[in-house]
Each structure stands twice: as C-alpha cells, then as structure tokens.
Amino acid sequence: MENTIGIDLGGTSIKGGVVNAHGEIIRKAERDTGKKVGKKEVLNRIKLVIKDLLGDDIIGIGLGSPGFIDSNEGKVLDIGGNIEDWAHTDIKGELSKEFPNLPIFVENDANVAGICEGWIGAGKGFRSFAMLTLGTGVGGCIYTEKEGIWNGNNFQGAELGHTILYPNGRECNCGQKGCVERYISGAAVERIYEEMTGKFKKGKYIFKDSLTNDVDRELVDKFTQDLAIYIVSLKNIFDPEGIIIGGGVINSREYWWEKMIKYYKEYINDDKGLKIVPAIYQNDAGIIGAAKIVFNHIK
Numbered sequence: 001m002e003n004t005i006g007i008d009l010g011g012t013s014i015k016g017g018v019v020n021a022h023g024e025i026i027r028k029a030e031r032d033t034g035k036k037v038g039k040k041e042v043l044n045r046i047k048l049v050i051k052d053l054l055g056d057d058i059i060g061i062g063l064g065s066p067g068f069i070d071s072n073e074g075k076v077l078d079i080g081g082n083i084e085d086w087a088h089t090d091i092k093g094e095l096s097k098e099f100p101n102l103p104i105f106v107e108n109d110a111n112v113a114g115i116c117e118g119w120i121g122a123g124k125g126f127r128s129f130a131m132l133t134l135g136t137g138v139g140g141c142i143y144t145e146k147e148g149i150w151n152g153n154n155f156q157g158a159e160l161g162h163t164i165l166y167p168n169g170r171e172c173n174c175g176q177k178g179c180v181e182r183y184i185s186g187a188a189v190e191r192i193y194e195e196m197t198g199k200f201k202k203g204k205y206i207f208k209d210s211l212t213n214d215v216d217r218e219l220v221d222k223f224t225q226d227l228a229i230y231i232v233s234l235k236n237i238f239d240p241e242g243i244i245i246g247g248g249v250i251n252s253r254e255y256w257w258e259k260m261i262k263y264y265k266e267y268i269n270d271d272k273g274l275k276i277v278p279a280i281y282q283n284d285a286g287i288i289g290a291a292k293i294v295f296n297h298i299k
C-alpha cells in the first residue's frame with residue numbers, strides 16, 4: 001500500500017498524518033508550533049512530526065502553510081501569515097535536505113483545505129467551486145476541474161479574505177482598509193463585540209447568545225448580512241457550481257446559516273441554484289488536502 005504524509009502547519013500546532021489513497025488518515029502526530037521560536041525551530045519541529053510518521057509505505061510529503069506560497073518552488077513569499085519570521089522560508093529546500101528521497105510539495109493552507117473538500121468533502125463532484133475558510137482570518141480557494149487550484153500570477157490569487165467589502169473601512173494587517181477578513185472572520189466578530197461592549201467574549205458564545213441578547217443578535221445579524229453580500233459577489237465574479245464555507249465559525253452555523261441563505265436569496269439578481277454548503281472536514285482538512293497534493297503529482 002502506498003501512502004503519503006500530509007502536514008498541516010498552523011500558528012498553534014503542526015499536525016501531521018499518514019493518508020491512504022481513499023483519503024483516510026491511518027496514523028497521526030502533532031507538536032506545538034511554538035510562539036517566537038524562529039523559523040529554524042519551526043522547521044525542526046516539522047521534521048520531527050514527519051519522522052514520527054515515516055514508514056516504508058510513504059511515497060511523498062505534502063505541507064500546507066500559512067502565507068503566500070510559491071507552490072512551484074515550495075517557498076514562502078513576502079507574507080508568512082500567522083507564524084513569526086516565516087516569510088521567505090524555503091520549506092521544500094529545507095525538508096529535502098532531511099528527506100532527500102521523498103518528493104515534497106508545499107501549498108497555501110486555504111488551498112489545501114479546498115483540495116480536501118474537493119476530493120472527498122463538500123465539494124466532491126463539483127466542476128467548480130469557491131471556498132471561504134472563516135477562522136482567525138478568512139482564507140480562500142478557487143477550484144475548477146480544468147485548471148485545478150487557481151494560484152494567480154504571483155501566487156496571490158484567491159486571497160478572498162482581502163477583497164474590500166467596505167471602502168475605507170477597518171484597517172487590515174495586509175495594509176488595506178475594509179477587507180472582508182475584518183468583518184466575517186471569527187476574530188473579527190470577537191473584536192467588534194469587544195468594541196461594542198468593552199468586554200471579550202469567545203465567538204462561539206457570541207453566536208449562541210444571539211438567541212437571547214440584543215447586542216449579540218445585532219452583531220451576528222450584521223455578520224450574516226456581510227457574508228451573504230460577499231457570496232453574491234463571489235457568485236457574480238466566478239459563477240461556480242458551489243460555494244463551500246469552512247473554518248471554526250461553521251461550528252456555530254445553527255445560529256446563522258439559514259438566515260445567511262435568506263439574505264443571499266434576497267440580494268442576488270439571478271441565483272441559478274448555486275450550491276452553498278458547509279465544509280465537512282474541519283480539523284483534518286489540512287492533513288488530508290496536503291497528502292492529496294502528493295497523490296495528484298505522483299499519479
């Protein structure tokens with residue numbers, strides 16, 4: 001049996017898994033990414049996770065990383081996402097020194113989540129889809145059957161979190177103002193709540209309390225409208241078969257999903273039956289999608 005290793009590199013943890021050709025995870029390993037440990041140590045920890053998983057069955061390694069990723073070279077470009085000192089890291093080059101006999105592939109983490117959903121998840125069978133990952137930030141992925149994942153001319157394509165929703169709006173850490181990410185991510189909901197009340201509350205409780213509390217309800221309603229508005233734009237730009245919504249915020253969808261669909265139908269000019277669906281693979285999408293990249297390249 002030939003299996004691959006998928007590594008999901010996040011700001012908090014490095015999760016790895018051995019994945020078979022059906023997308024099943026056979027073994028897992030995990031380590032903390034570590035805050036402010038520097039790129040050398042992060043790379044070292046990635047290597048340790050890989051070593052925990054290696055076996056005779058492994059035919060390659062795939063890794064999903066935050067930031068802008070040159071997936072041809074396997075390098076991080078100017079922006080390294082939420083890992084400190086991560087920009088300009090030659091991930092593939094460094095890992096190849098340690099594992100010279102295995103092919104290594106690196107891709108942006110939101111694209112990796114999209115690859116997983118397209119393979120065995122909510123996007124299975126879709127000829128085209130856009131995926132939004134609503135977490136600390138907002139990740140994006142554009143997929144078509146013909147082109148595969150859309151990377152863009154500078155590997156900055158499908159950065160769906162950094163399209164502008166409100167001109168001159170909230171400042172984003174990307175340098176723009178009014179980015180989607182500042183309004184419909186989990187962190188954005190928490191930040192806006194704190195501004196409104198002077199108190200911090202975890203996103204999942206804000207969504208839950210929207211049933212009973214006016215402030216929470218107003219905030220969640222605005223989030224729901226903003227998301228619906230953005231889906232209208234995505235539909236009109238790409239006209240995909242489906243739109244997949246993933247990320248931690250999806251765990252609270254019982255409090256906003258139906259309303260979001262209602263707003264979308266109210267705002268859209270001509271719906272044509274766009275399939276708006278929640279992602280299926282939450283925590284394992286990064287491992288499975290990264291492992292799938294290896295299968296894609298080898299077959």
Ligand SMILES: [Zn+2]
Nearest residue numbers: 162172174179
């Ligand atoms: Zn931005």
